[in-house]
Every structure is written in C-alpha cells, then in structure tokens.
Amino acid sequence: xxxxxxxxxxxxxxxxxxxxxxxxxxxxxxxxxxxxxxxxxxxxxxxxxxxxxxxxxxxxxxxxxxxxxxxxxxxxxxxxxxxxxxxxxxxxxxxxxxxxxxxxxxxxxxxxxxxxxxxxxxxxxxxxxxxxxxxxxxxxxxxxxxxxxxxxxxxxxxxxxxxxxxxxxxxxxxxxxxxxxxxxxxxxxxxxxxxxxxxxxxxxxxxxxxxxxxxxxxxxxxxxxxxx
Amino acid sequence: xxxxxxxxxxxxxxxxxxxxxxxxxxxxxxxxxxxxxxxxxxxxxxxxxxxxxxxxxxxxxxxxxxxxxxxxxxxxxxxxxxxxxxxxxxxxxxxxxxxxxxxxxxxxxxxxxxxxxxxxxxxxxxxxxxxxxxxxxxxxxxxxxxxxxxxxxxxxxxxxxxxxxxxxxxxxxxxxxxxxxxxxxxxxxxxxxxxxxxxxxxxxxxxxxxxxxxxxxxxxxxxxxxxx
DNA sequence: GAGTGTGAATTCTTTCACAGCG
DNA sequence: CGCTGTGAAAGAATTCACACTC
Numbered sequence: 001x002x003x004x005x006x007x008x009x010x011x012x013x014x015x016x017x018x019x020x021x022x023x024x025x026x027x028x029x030x031x032x033x034x035x036x037x038x039x040x041x042x043x044x045x046x047x048x049x050x051x052x053x054x055x056x057x058x059x060x061x062x063x064x065x066x067x068x069x070x071x072x073x074x075x076x077x078x079x080x081x082x083x084x085x086x087x088x089x090x091x092x093x094x095x096x097x098x099x100x101x102x103x104x105x106x107x108x109x110x111x112x113x114x115x116x117x118x119x120x121x122x123x124x125x126x127x128x129x130x131x132x133x134x135x136x137x138x139x140x141x142x143x144x145x146x147x148x149x150x151x152x153x154x155x156x157x158x159x160x161x162x163x164x165x166x167x168x169x170x171x172x173x174x175x176x177x178x179x180x181x182x183x184x185x186x187x188x189x190x191x192x193x194x195x196x197x198x199x200x201x202x203x204x205x206x207x208x209x210x211x212x213x214x215x216x217x218x219x220x221x222x223x224x225x226x227x228x
Numbered sequence: 229x230x231x232x233x234x235x236x237x238x239x240x241x242x243x244x245x246x247x248x249x250x251x252x253x254x255x256x257x258x259x260x261x262x263x264x265x266x267x268x269x270x271x272x273x274x275x276x277x278x279x280x281x282x283x284x285x286x287x288x289x290x291x292x293x294x295x296x297x298x299x300x301x302x303x304x305x306x307x308x309x310x311x312x313x314x315x316x317x318x319x320x321x322x323x324x325x326x327x328x329x330x331x332x333x334x335x336x337x338x339x340x341x342x343x344x345x346x347x348x349x350x351x352x353x354x355x356x357x358x359x360x361x362x363x364x365x366x367x368x369x370x371x372x373x374x375x376x377x378x379x380x381x382x383x384x385x386x387x388x389x390x391x392x393x394x395x396x397x398x399x400x401x402x403x404x405x406x407x408x409x410x411x412x413x414x415x416x417x418x419x420x421x422x423x424x425x426x427x428x429x430x431x432x433x434x435x436x437x438x439x440x441x442x443x444x445x446x447x448x449x450x451x452x453x454x455x456x
Numbered sequence: 457g458a459g460t461g462t463g464a465a466t467t468c469t470t471t472c473a474c475a476g477c478g
Numbered sequence: 479c480g481c482t483g484t485g486a487a488a489g490a491a492t493t494c495a496c497a498c499t500c
Binding site: 248250251285287288291301302303304 | 490491492493494495498499500
C-alpha cells in the first residue's frame with residue numbers, strides 16, 4: 001500500500017547538477033530585481049548590491065550565481081543582460097510558455113487579468129471550467145472551454161504548465177485530468193495536497209496558510225520575517 | 229546608506245522557543261489536514277498517517293509536534309481535537325482575526341470573495357483603495373474606503389494583519405502607511421520586496437515567481453517537487 | 457504490537473575568510 | 479583597490495534508531 005516517499009526523485013537519467021529549491025527561489029528574485037535594473041539602464045551589478053536589495057548576504061548571492069559557470073568579473077560585478085539571459089534559460093522561460101488555466105471562479109478570473117505573467121514569459125493560453133454557466137463565456141480574450149477539450153488544447157499549444165484554481169473538492173480530479181493530458185507542472189491554489197504521478201511537479205499556494213504563517217510570526221513576537 | 233541585515237531579529241524580550249519558519253509551514257499543513265479528519269469524525273491520528281498524507285517522514289512529524297510539549301500517546305497517536313486547539317493557539321488564530329485589505333483590483337476582489345479565510349479564523353474586515361472609481365463602492369459586503377481612514381479602522385477592528393494587493397509601483401508606499409497605522413504583518417502580492425521597520429513581518433507571494441519556479445523544475449527534468 | 461519522544465548521525469545550507477583576477 | 483569564486487567552518491534541518499509508554 002501507500003505510495004509514500006516516492007519523491008526520491010528517481011535520480012535516473014543524467015540529472016544535471018540539480019539546483020536546490022531554496023536556490024531556485026532566490027534565483028527568481030534575482031531575476032526580478034535585474035528586470036528593474038535593466039529598465040533603469042544599469043548594465044552591471046555586484047553581489048553586494050543584489051544582497052542588499054533582497055535581504056541576503058553577498059556570499060550567498062555569489063554561491064548561487066557561481067553554480068552555473070563563471071559569470072561575474074572580479075572588480076566589476078555581473079553583467080545584467082548576460083545574467084538575465086542565463087537565468088531565463090535556467091527557468092526555461094527564454095521562450096514564451098503557454099499555460100492552461102482550470103477554474104474561472106473569482107480567483108481564476110483575477111489570474112486571467114493579471115498583468116505580471118507576460119513580462120516573465122508566461123501566457124495563459126486556454127481556460128477551462130465545467131460549470132454550465134461558465135463554459136462558452138469569453139473572459140480576458142479567452143473562450144472558456146469544457147474540460148473534455150483539455151488534451152487537445154494541451155497538444156495544440158504545447159503546454160506543459162497549468163494553474164489550478166478550482167474548489168478543494170474538485171482539485172484532485174482536475175489534477176489527474178491534467179496529468180493525463182500531458183501537463184508536467186501544476187501551480188495549485190486549492191487548499192489540498194495533490195497526488196500526482198512521478199514526473200509531475202506541483203507547487204501549491206494556499207492563501208489561508210500564508211496568512212496563518214504570518215499570524216504566527218506576528219503573534220509570537222518574532223521581530224521580523226521576510227519571505228518571497 | 230543601506231539598511232541591510234536589519235533582519236537580525238533583535239532577539240529582544242523573552243523570545244519564547246522560536247519555531248523555525250520551515251516548521252511553521254508544516255504546522256499549517258498539519259492543521260489543514262486535521263481539519264479534514266475532524267470533519268470525518270476521526271479523533272486520533274498517528275505521525276505516520278500525517279506524514280503519508282503530506283509527503284513527509286514520520287520522524288519529522290513527531291519532531292515538529294514534540295516541540296511544544298508531549299501531545300502524543302504512545303501506541304495511540306495524537307488526539308485530533310487537542311492538537312488542533314494547540315496549533316491554533318500557536319498561530320494565534322484561536323480567536324477570530326480581522327485583516328485589512330488594500331487594493332481592490334481584480335486580485336483584491338477575488339480575495340474578498342475567497343471562502344477559505346473564514347474557517348481558518350481570518351476575516352477581511354475593511355477594504356481600502358485610493359482609485360477614484362473605487363472608493364465608496366461596496367464589494368463583498370464591505371465599503372471601499374480611502375487610505376486616509378486606515379489608521380482609524382485598524383484601531384477600531386484591532387487589526388494586526390493586512391493584505392497588499394496593489395500594483396508594484398504603489399506597494400512600498402502602501403506598506404509604509406500600513407506600518408504607520410500599526411499593522412504588524414503584511415501578506416504582499418505585489419512583485420517587489422517591501423522594506424518595513426523592525427518588528428513588522430512580511431510574507432510575499434509573487435504569482436509570476438511561483439510559475440517561474442515551477443517552470444524550472446519542469447524544464448530541468450526534476451522528476452518531482454512538492455511545495456505548499 | 458503500535459506509536460511516541462529524542463539523542464546521535466547525517467545531510468543540507470549558510471557563512472566565513474581568503475586567494476586571485478581585472 | 480574592488481569584487482568574484484571557493485574551500486573550509488559553522489549552523490540548521492532531516493533522518494535514523496532505539497528506549498520507553500500505552
């Protein structure tokens with residue numbers, strides 16, 4: 001019984017030097033900050049500037065960035081443009097990625113309107129919902145489709161990622177449909193743990209859980225905490 | 229210049245045995261799972277059941293739960309009701325918490341409609357936005373107020389937590405207003421790092437960053453990852 | 457037997473500190 | 479000089495393994 005501990009990551013074929021999840025999170029933040037620098041026309045940045053801006057240590061920034069080759073130039077710092085390019089390649093967002101959205105309730109609709117995905121290389125390219133009142137409506141330039149058209153749309157847009165914004169009760173079933181359709185990564189907003197086959201990756205964002213954690217740090221006199 | 233490294237957490241007055249952030253996250257998930265058990269009328273649970281359900285190890289669950297006294301009974305497990313009570317106390321949500329919402333764009337409105345906060349002990353009790361078209365409107369039973377009424381509302385509802393759902397450009401300024409009004413914890417959805425005084429805690433959820441991380445795990449052949 | 461609590465061992469992260477390049 | 483890259487040291491978090499309780 002029980003499929004537990006299947007997350008041994010099957011360290012199968014040529015796993016390239018895996019970057020740790022914690023590091024990946026920071027890399028995202030570096031990229032976000034570099035975006036800002038690039039807009040201001042700044043072309044070079046030091047580990048110290050990065051660490052100050054993000055609340056880390058300079059050594060940590062250097063360790064993170066050193067993981068994929070020599071990028072910095074001693075005495076100068078890192079080239080903003082080159083670093084951004086490299087980071088995008090690591091994230092696989094150097095080319096635009098189509099993402100499926102399942103669930104067009106209030107959260108789903110808010111995500112459709114969200115302006116922040118485009119600049120990061122993502123586009124919500126298809127929306128799905130099975131509720132009778134919703135199928136066929138047009139939202140944010142997308143026609144809401146029934147779930148049965150999922151597999152076809154995944155192929156058409158070559159989608160690997162999906163966002164789940166359905167109620168908790170429906171989430172596990174939706175996740176299974178997504179996996180069958182060939183989706184490899186799920187960003188899950190439903191407050192349940194999703195069970196998915198090996199090879200599929202899930203990141204869950206439970207809004208209430210975030211508030212709860214915040215509440216802990218505040219209640220228990222933790223002077224400060226920064227996450228994200 | 230630069231206020232860096234201010235996160236030294238000023239380990240001031242009687243910091244009780246601080247629980248690590250990673251542990252806090254897991255405690256949230258335990259509580260969420262216990263909610264489900266309680267609904268099903270299950271009164272007792274073992275570390276093994278918890279770990280299987282959440283993709284952890286049994287030892288880790290026991291370590292986490294042992295941090296605050298002896299709760300489990302050997303040969304039996306943990307009492308669901310007692311554990312829930314204890315966890316809620318730790319999170320400071322044994323009593324209902326009022327939360328301020330700033331920004332009633334599409335995300336803010338989605339949060340107002342979100343059903344998941346109530347059962348966790350949170351209530352969005354006041355909504356703020358300075359956009360002319362929004363002030364005075366009623367959304368989800370709340371009147372949208374101008375920011376200048378923030379301080380007063382914070383006092384009235386004894387609010388310590390706030391949700392920031394405004395555009396990136398406005399976020400830092402809003403954060404400062406919140407801190408001045410006495411808010412101690414901010415759940416931030418704007419894609420910027422917020423600088424806040426010592427004693428205020430920030431948790432940021434950047435939706436695009438989450439997608440980016442997911443994209444990394446998928447692109448780089450990571451067999452599985454689970455977060456949340 | 458089933459299941460907790462916990463020291464000891466292990467593994468993962470972060471920080472330090474310094475050699476060496478531009 | 480200023481700043482990177484990196485081994486070595488320190489610090490956390492996780493896992494192991496087992497005594498002990500119901």
